Amino acid sequence: MSFLNKILNKTDDKDSEKKEPAVKVEKKQIEKSEKKEEVLMSHQNKTKKHEDPLAYRVITKPLITEKTTELAQLNKYVFVVPVTANKKSVAERIFGIYGVKPIKINIIKRPGKVVHAGRIFGRTKSYKKAIITLAVGEKIEVYEGV
DSSP: HHHHHHHHHHHHHHHHHHHHHHHHHHHHHHHHHHEEEEEEEHHHHHHOOOOOTTHHOOOOOOOOOOOHHHHHTTTTEEEEEOOTOOOHHHHHHHHHHSSOOOSSSEEEEOOOEEEEEEEEEEEEEOEEEEEEEEOOOOOOOOOSSO
């Protein structure tokens, strides 16, 4: 009889033990999903990017170097723009993407360099750098994925 009691008691203990951790796991999963939602909500509040379909024709990419990261502390951000871009179009597109009106825009024209490999000569692409100054307290999230 004691042999049968051991088998029967063990099965009852195993079932009760299995039920308790399952409940705890469900609670943990619910807490994790709530935390993920909170993180997503806070991340969505930080990024204020707008949808401007023509903006990426004027603003090619942000220029990220050591010098430009130091300028970001002074509310100055640097972007690469095409040679045909002007200050007015850059200002409109910055507002279209980030929702921030720039105070001042400086544009620097960078000519392409002559390169060669053996007898073949070529030229790298010419571009303009747009240095955008924002008002105090305004910010652009340029370095998100870097």
